[in-house]
Amino acid sequence: MATSALRTAAPASPWEPASTRAQQREVKRNAVLQTAAQLFNERGFHATSLDDIAERLNVSKPTLYYYVESKDQILLECVRTALDLMHDGIEAVRAAGGSAIEQLKACMRIYTGVVTQDFGMCVIRIGEDPLPEPLKTELRQLKAGIDRQFRRLIADGVAEGSLVPCDPKMAAFMIAGALSWVGRWYRGDGELTPEEIADQGIELLLNGVLQRRMAARKKAAASTPPTKTPRKKGKA
Amino acid sequence: MATSALRTAAPASPWEPASTRAQQREVKRNAVLQTAAQLFNERGFHATSLDDIAERLNVSKPTLYYYVESKDQILLECVRTALDLMHDGIEAVRAAGGSAIEQLKACMRIYTGVVTQDFGMCVIRIGEDPLPEPLKTELRQLKAGIDRQFRRLIADGVAEGSLVPCDPKMAAFMIAGALSWVGRWYRGDGELTPEEIADQGIELLLNGVLQRRMAARKKAAASTPPTKTPRKKGKA
Numbered sequence: 001m002a003t004s005a006l007r008t009a010a011p012a013s014p015w016e017p018a019s020t021r022a023q024q025r026e027v028k029r030n031a032v033l034q035t036a037a038q039l040f041n042e043r044g045f046h047a048t049s050l051d052d053i054a055e056r057l058n059v060s061k062p063t064l065y066y067y068v069e070s071k072d073q074i075l076l077e078c079v080r081t082a083l084d085l086m087h088d089g090i091e092a093v094r095a096a097g098g099s100a101i102e103q104l105k106a107c108m109r110i111y112t113g114v115v116t117q118d119f120g121m122c123v124i125r126i127g128e129d130p131l132p133e134p135l136k137t138e139l140r141q142l143k144a145g146i147d148r149q150f151r152r153l154i155a156d157g158v159a160e161g162s163l164v165p166c167d168p169k170m171a172a173f174m175i176a177g178a179l180s181w182v183g184r185w186y187r188g189d190g191e192l193t194p195e196e197i198a199d200q201g202i203e204l205l206l207n208g209v210l211q212r213r214m215a216a217r218k219k220a221a222a223s224t225p226p227t228k229t230p231r232k233k234g235k236a
Numbered sequence: 237m238a239t240s241a242l243r244t245a246a247p248a249s250p251w252e253p254a255s256t257r258a259q260q261r262e263v264k265r266n267a268v269l270q271t272a273a274q275l276f277n278e279r280g281f282h283a284t285s286l287d288d289i290a291e292r293l294n295v296s297k298p299t300l301y302y303y304v305e306s307k308d309q310i311l312l313e314c315v316r317t318a319l320d321l322m323h324d325g326i327e328a329v330r331a332a333g334g335s336a337i338e339q340l341k342a343c344m345r346i347y348t349g350v351v352t353q354d355f356g357m358c359v360i361r362i363g364e365d366p367l368p369e370p371l372k373t374e375l376r377q378l379k380a381g382i383d384r385q386f387r388r389l390i391a392d393g394v395a396e397g398s399l400v401p402c403d404p405k406m407a408a409f410m411i412a413g414a415l416s417w418v419g420r421w422y423r424g425d426g427e428l429t430p431e432e433i434a435d436q437g438i439e440l441l442l443n444g445v446l447q448r449r450m451a452a453r454k455k456a457a458a459s460t461p462p463t464k465t466p467r468k469k470g471k472a
Contacts, residue, residue, distance in 0.1 A: 044365045046282040101446075129280045154445070163445045167436065170428075174440045177417025178410040185409060192406075200403065204410045208444030209390070209399045210337075 029067040031057065036071075037078045037118040045075060045126045076135050079128060082119035083142040086111060090149045100156035101163065105202050107153060108179060111146075112198035115183035124183030150176050175205050265303040267293065272307075273314045273354040281311060281362045312371050315364060318355035319378040322347060326385045336392035337399065341438050343389060344415060347382075348434035351419035360419030386412050411441050 016024070035056050039048040050071055054061045068074050089110035093103050114120035128139035150172035157163035163171075179201055186197070252260070271292050275284040286307055290297045304310050325346035329339050350356035364375035386408035393399035399407075415437055422433070 046366070130282070157445070162447055164443070164447050166440065166445055170433075170436045171440055171445050173417065173421055174414040174437055175445075177420070178414035178441075180417055180420075181409065181413025184413070184416075197406070200406045201410055204402065204407055204444075205414075205441075206444050206446045207400070208440075208442050208446075209393070209402055209407055209411075210442045210444075211398055211400050212448070 025067070032064060032067045033074060033077055033081070034118055036068075036074045037122045040075065040078070040126050041118065041121045045071075045130045072131055072135070075122070075126060076131060076139070078119045078122040079126070079139050080142065082114050082117070082123045083139065083146065085120070086114050086146050087142065087149075089114070090146065094149070099162060100153050100160050101206075104150075104153045104157055104163075105206070107150065108175065108202050108205070109195075109198045111176065111179045112182055112201060113194055115180060116186045116194040116197065121183045121186070124180050147172060147176065178205055261303070268300060268303045269310060269313055269317070270354055272304075272310045273358045276311065276314070276362050277354065277357045281307075281366045308367055308371070311358070311362060312367060312375070314355045314358040315362070315375050316378065318350050318353070318359045319375065319382065321356070322350050322382050323378065323385075325350070326382065330385070335398060336389050336396050337442075340386075340389045340393055340399075341442070343386065344411065344438050344441070345431075345434045347412065347415045348418055348437060349430055351416060352422045352430035352433065357419045357422070360416050383408060383412065414441055 036053045039052055050061050050064055054064050090107050093106040115124055128136045151168040154168040154171045158165055182197055272289045275288055286297055286300055290300050326343050329342045351360055364372045387404040390404040390407045394401055418433055
């Protein structure tokens with residue numbers, strides 16, 4: 001966009017070139033969506049009015065209507081933008097190839113990155129529930145597509161031997177669930193950056209929290225077939 | 237005396253004893269709350285009216301008011317009941333003692349059990365957000381108390397050596413987050429029972445999904461000193 005704006009060697013007109021105007025409109029439209037997402041996330045969808053959004057942007061409600069049609073449409077676009085970001089990110093990871101485990105980690109990173117942004121938080125905190133059909137179904141299908149990608153990556157990881165045999169559906173629910181929850185508790189002014197949260201989340205979810213050496217010790221000590229859950233001697 | 241004996245030989249009153257009436261009222265009140273929770277979970281809080289609740293119970297709205305004051309009060313009670321269930325369950329586990337890892341598993345089981353029930357689902361799907369202060373803060377404090385218990389158990393698990401050194405706050409967020417998410421996707425008519433989901437969740441979250449032998453193999457290949465992670469024979 002910037003390039004094409006430069007290319008039009010502008011005559012001295014009091015109007016900006018059409019491309020610039022379109023660009024400015026897009027910038028303003030995004031500001032409306034972003035501010036709306038922030039308010040939805042802070043107060044909830046139903047508790048946020050178009051007046052609230054206009055007020056925070058220092059514009060009148062009629063001005064808002066130049067950029068968006070309704071609150072429903074705003075929510076739709078916020079959620080769709082975030083889901084598209086996830087989807088495109090995951091597609092890019094898939095297309096780049098590599099081992100399933102590395103792809104899974106990259107996708108977990110993308111997922112965390114999105115749910116810690118305004119639009120992504122909107123997916124988690126508000127979601128498609130308040131929207132009428134067929135919008136609700138449209139967004140659910142986008143979500144289901146992302147879920148399928150996680151399941152496929154986990155199944156591929158099991159097939160390549162990097163992941164333990166498990167039910168990919170359940171594992172995807174647990175992994176994406178834990179990362180989705182980040183969108184509930186994340187605060188922009190918190191201690192950790194989204195990248196640090198992603199790193200710790202990947203570590204915790206892939207490696208688990210169990211201390212392995214105990215399991216190994218227990219296995220060595222016990223003559224029974226090895227179990228995965230180590231037991232500690234009661235301290236009581 | 238004969239007179240008093242006759243008197244106790246109950247005359248046929250058309251009214252139930254007060255205790256029975258109180259009990260029946262409680263049963264009906266619970267039915268109102270349960271039905272409301274189901275509707276909130278299906279349609280969302282704002283999209284559910286007291287008329288909807290009355291309709292599903294085949295009663296009039298004035299009848300509802302005999303049992304509850306308002307929609308806000310219903311949500312408060314649904315969420316509070318579920319959080320109390322979690323809290324009491326966790327307290328009982330803590331009181332019974334035993335190793336931190338076993339207590340953690342028991343608490344994960346309780347948590348999953350609650351979020352797969354109508355009231356617990358309400359905590360996850362609706363939460364305290366729609367409620368005014370000070371109710372919102374009251375419920376947030378209950379939630380924070382449960383979160384603290386998970387953090388403490390994880391810290392205890394690290395201290396007793398059953399869990400890997402980790403940030404208990406982040407680990408609690410990931411574990412409780414993954415299990416909270418169950419309340420989003422769980423369906424009563426789904427393939428798995430809440431108990432099976434808890435079993436798989438505990439397995440996946442505590443052990444992680446990573447196949448250990450790969451890590452071990454990689455480390456061995458990198459000629460680093462042997463690690464504590466147990467190795468399995470490769471199948472690849």
